[in-house]
Amino acid sequence: MAGVYISFSPLILIIPLSLLLILYFIVRPKPVRVPIKNRHVFITGGSSGIGLVLAHLCANHGADVTLLARNVAKLEEAKQSIKLATGRDVSVFSADVKEYDAVKRVVEEAGPIDVLVCNHGVFVAQEMEEEELDEIRFMIDVNLMGTFHLIKAALPGMKKNRAGRGPGSIAIMSSQAGQVGIYGYTAYSASKFGLRGLAESLQQEIIADDIHVSLIFPPDTETPGLLEETKRRPQLTSIIAASSGAMKPDEVAKKSLKGIQSGTFIVPCNFEGFLLSVATAGLSPQRSYLMAFVEVMTAGIMRLAGLFFQWNWYGSIQKWHATKRTSSLAS
Ligand SMILES: NC(=O)C1=CN([C@@H]2O[C@H](COP(=O)(O)OP(=O)(O)OC[C@H]3O[C@@H](n4cnc5c(N)ncnc54)[C@H](OP(=O)(O)O)[C@@H]3O)[C@@H](O)[C@H]2O)C=CC1
Numbered sequence: 101m102a103g104v105y106i107s108f109s110p111l112i113l114i115i116p117l118s119l120l121l122i123l124y125f126i127v128r129p130k131p132v133r134v135p136i137k138n139r140h141v142f143i144t145g146g147s148s149g150i151g152l153v154l155a156h157l158c159a160n161h162g163a164d165v166t167l168l169a170r171n172v173a174k175l176e177e178a179k180q181s182i183k184l185a186t187g188r189d190v191s192v193f194s195a196d197v198k199e200y201d202a203v204k205r206v207v208e209e210a211g212p213i214d215v216l217v218c219n220h221g222v223f224v225a226q227e228m229e230e231e232e233l234d235e236i237r238f239m240i241d242v243n244l245m246g247t248f249h250l251i252k253a254a255l256p257g258m259k260k261n262r263a264g265r266g267p268g269s270i271a272i273m274s275s276q277a278g279q280v281g282i283y284g285y286t287a288y289s290a291s292k293f294g295l296r297g298l299a300e301s302l303q304q305e306i307i308a309d310d311i312h313v314s315l316i317f318p319p320d321t322e323t324p325g326l327l328e329e330t331k332r333r334p335q336l337t338s339i340i341a342a343s344s345g346a347m348k349p350d351e352v353a354k355k356s357l358k359g360i361q362s363g364t365f366i367v368p369c370n371f372e373g374f375l376l377s378v379a380t381a382g383l384s385p386q387r388s389y390l391m392a393f394v395e396v397m398t399a400g401i402m403r404l405a406g407l408f409f410q411w412n413w414y415g416s417i418q419k420w421h422a423t424k425r426t427s428s429l430a431s
């Protein structure tokens with residue numbers, strides 16, 4: 101029986117090896133380690149969900165933590181829970197990120213920041229046609245403009261504070277809905293996609309100040325915010341979002357902190373998020389030459405995977421409308 105021999109010459113390895121070598125020299129910005137211990141970590145939305153867990157983690161790492169949110173009682177509760185769990189005192193400030201002057205006052209009172217985590221966020225999932233313009237404006241104002249307010253207020257102090265304190269970080273909590281548009285998230289996705297443009301531009305502006313930007317992309321995460329959201333979000337939003345499953349806030353916070361410490365620009369939180377990040381890498385910075393190698397070598401296949409997901413989602417949408425039509429005819 102003639103065997104089938106697949107002969108390949110070692111020469112074939114030349115291509116990936118030379119690509120690895122090229123990437124080793126060209127990836128920009130260069131890798132960095134952002135210190136957390138004895139650094140001032142300022143977390144917005146740190147009184148609940150992902151931000152609260154992240155605050156606990158940073159306090160555990162010996163950071164001086166400041167929390168900003170609106171609700172004083174929730175802030176006090178967060179302060180107590182962190183004191184109880186880590187023995188560390190955190191500073192808490194009540195302010196609405198929509199109000200620049202209030203944000204500026206808090207940032208000045210809190211003192212120079214080493215790691216700024218713009219984690220605050222609001223999310224109301226609804227078809228654009230049904231959604232009130234005020235609610236659309238609200239999400240853009242909190243998620244996008246609120247982040248501009250934070251960074252505008254904090255950046256001068258972060259730059260001044262760098263001498264001898266090592267690299268600083270500005271971490272922005274986006275969402276997988278900030279990498280791909282999802283049914284019901286027209287306003288939310290727009291606000292989170294906007295953060296991508298902000299982050300990519302800002303990194304070029306502040307790399308010379310040794311401040312490193314991280315964009316974090318969680319899937320559905322089991323927080324009080326998600327609990328609230330799922331009470332009224334469209335069924336199709338849940339069906340499509342389920343493609344990436346759901347995570348615990350602890351898992352997301354751990355991935356977030358790891359990404360911040362390593363100065364990673366695109367921080368996925370689960371396997372689907374990893375696939376999504378490779379598929380949507382675009383021209384975002386990549387500090388890891390190994391990740392750059394994966395992005396270059398799998399770009400094509402990831403696009404195919406993305407098309408499969410789109411095929412699946414549009415199939416669900418079609419099925420949903422067909423079911424809706426049948427049930428309305430039946431009634
Ligand atoms: N949960 C999820 O499924 C996912 C969440 N994300 C993102 O993660 C981040 C945190 O979400 P999550 O932990 O679920 O949120 P939660 O709703 O649990 O907490 C939101 C936090 O943000 C604060 N906040 C909300 N609005 C404002 C405001 N205008 N000014 C100041 N603080 C504000 C809240 O405090 P207060 O109300 O007292 O102001 C609270 O501390 C958000 O950016 C969200 O978009 C991303 C992907 C998935």
Ligand SMILES: CCCCCCCCCCCCCCCC(=O)[C@@H](N)CO
Nearest residue numbers: 223275276277319320341344375379406
């Ligand atoms: C190329 C391969 C693609 C890989 C899979 C893509 C799966 C994408 C699913 C998107 C889920 C969006 C969840 C948003 C969660 C959120 O932000 C709300 N809960 C509000 O906070």
